[in-house]
Amino acid sequence: MVRYRVRGGNVLRGTAFIQGAKNAVLPMIGAALLATEGRTVLRNVPVIEDVRRAVELAQAVGATVEFHESERTLVIDASRLTSPVLPAAIANRFRGTVLFVPALLHRLGEAVIEGIGGCNLGSRNLDFHYNGYKRLGAVVNEQESVIHIKAGKLVGAPLYLDTPSHTGTENLVMAATLAKGTTVIENAALEPEVLDVIAMLTRMGAKIRGGGTGFITVEGVENLKAVEHTVMPDRLDAGVFAMAAAITGGEVTLVGAELQHLGVVRWKLEQMGVEFETNGAVLHVRREKPLRPINVITDTYPGFATDLQSPIMAVACLADGTSYIHERIFDGRFALAGELNKMGAKIEVQGSRAVVHGPTPLRGTQVTAHDLRSGIALVLAGLVAEGETVIESGYLIDRGHSAVAERMRALGANVEREISTPADR
Ligand SMILES: CC(=O)N[C@H]1[C@@H](OP(=O)(O)OP(=O)(O)OC[C@H]2O[C@@H](n3ccc(=O)[nH]c3=O)[C@H](O)[C@@H]2O)O[C@H](CO)[C@@H](O)[C@@H]1O
Ligand SMILES: C=C(OP(=O)(O)O)C(=O)O
Known part of the structure; x- marks a missing residue:
């Protein structure tokens, strides 16, 4: 069993290398x-x-x-x-x-x-x-x-x-x-x-x-x-690292990311207060202003990617006001809400819609990744939570994001990937 342990509180700064898709x-x-x-x-x-x-x-x-x-x-x-x-x-x-x-x-x-x-x-x-x-x-x-x-x-x-x-x-x-x-x-x-x-x-x-x-x-x-x-760059991996900068109020340079591939995700993050700037082949992402709430409707490309719906839900917990999320691609993609609520979030889910009441300070605890993107969203939440967030099953994160702990640590985060035995749990 793989688990991720995140100690929150660090602002992310530096360079992240985006994986192939x-x-x-x-x-x-x-x-x-x-x-x-x-x-x-x-x-x-x-x-x-x-x-x-x-x-x-x-x-x-x-x-x-x-x-x-x-x-x-x-x-x-x-x-x-x-x-x-x-x-x-x-x-x-x-x-x-x-x-x-x-x-x-x-x-x-x-x-x-x-x-x-x-x-x-x-x-x-x-x-x-x-x-x-x-x-x-x-x-x-x-x-x-x-x-x-x-x-x-x-x-x-x-x-x-x-x-x-x-x-x-x-x-x-x-x-x-x-x-x-x-x-x-x-x-x-x-x-x-x-x-x-x-x-x-x-x-x-x-x-x-x-x-x-x-x-x-x-x-x-x-x-x-x-x-x-x-293989082309992974726009979902790029979106996650952009949101790591957004949630911590940091500044990261993404190497190997393609801004155009983010589609509507880019504009929604900008509305939240995130700034994007391309400099030749690299993408700078920064958030200095307070996070604003957001209205997200998932859709096929170039609409807001459903795979980034969980990560943005985590970011919305810190936004100054109420965010609305409408999931239109999958009928069961809100398992994250319960986990974020365990961390102190206030998220209500009704059918295909979620309402995120922000800002709520998050506190670290033991949480469950129900799928790949809810797993990486919990890593994002852990970056800003008080104390320690432990996420199982880390295998789900490893299914789709490479070397998460190493790449997050290179940006100054405190993230460990651990192999747990049944006796540990
Ligand atoms: C390996 C891969 O590329 N996975 C991606 C792919 O999954 P995947 O290709 O499985 O997703 P689809 O675009 O096929 O599914 C979208 C929706 O269409 C419905 N549907 C799909 C096919 C079908 O024959 N009948 C039907 O009803 C599904 O139930 C779902 O509600 O696109 C999803 C939507 O962008 C992403 O979240 C996944 O990361
Ligand atoms: C839904 C996803 O993947 P898969 O289609 O491989 O399950 C995803 O990548 O978020």
Whole structure:
């Protein structure tokens, strides 16, 4: 069991290095499995638990994968895939499991999904994925916890998503790249990670038009080749470090962050009193003024990212007035409120809306990370809490943010990552 121990009170100052994007590298590992020969090289790979699980899963289906963690580089040889089974023991531990399906369908004619993990955020349906595969000619058989998908040669078709699902778009694009003929995907996701995956697939030889417009056209090709690709910066990691400056009233320089990718998050933080300034390739983030309350409505890109809703809830606890948060993407993403309330916050939740009554001084205590972003939000809360905040399960934080304790300490925070034994608890 991993736990994080945060002693609050330090103002964060200094330089933070932003990791490569979790939500781009996971589909890229899935994409690498589409190449029938050669070795794919992915650079700027975040050293996070989800990538370690994706490596294990790729190995379980027969790929040869080396994760050179100190070089942040993955080398993937998918020339021999041997098993269509995504085994429960690995597949249940992260969401990226779903992104292996298109390659298994193309390479082996079937995919057996024994489980799918990821953050527990309420319903996380996959009907758009399955309906898309069916329209391309696959047969989907859902039996209790195992999903069996079979396909001969997939054939291009008009597809749509009821809402612009992030992994749904990536999966249908990947499925269409090697399908026979043309596929048009309507209501496709616009997230920068989706565009980065399309850039990699295009380099591999795929014919894809319309990324970023909501209408994606894919002309199927015969083969895709292994390529080298550098993973884009993680906008969620950048958002968290910007909020670490915001909550502590500090000043940080973010290396490897892309301000444009923050979308509405940038403007909301500015309204709270945070200042952003780009200087060439680095991003300065500072907060000197008192924190103002905020109104947040989560949405698909470029709207306010749902994954930054928990972190901004923590910041809103310190704002001078009442903040309103409306979660529109997931129906169960407010577990953080109860944990922040244990620390002294005053947050009321009603359905998909939360009201944060600020400012409330926070005090450290034992709290629970219910998912990845509520975990990192509790680290932010711990930075300003009086005394010590202990957060379990730290594994959830490690799923998506690399070397959190080291990077926070480099900014002057007092954050430790500890391995706890049952006897400690
Ligand atoms: C690995 C990865 O990239 N994870 C991200 C991805 O998750 P993920 O791709 O799972 O999120 P989606 O965009 O698919 O889901 C958004 C909403 O659509 C619904 N839905 C989705 C698909 C479907 O077939 N049917 C359906 O009803 C879901 O229940 C959810 O309410 O996008 C989310 C929304 O930006 C982020 O929080 C996650 O960090
Ligand atoms: C919801 C998230 O991740 P996943 O989709 O991998 O569970 C997240 O990154 O906050």
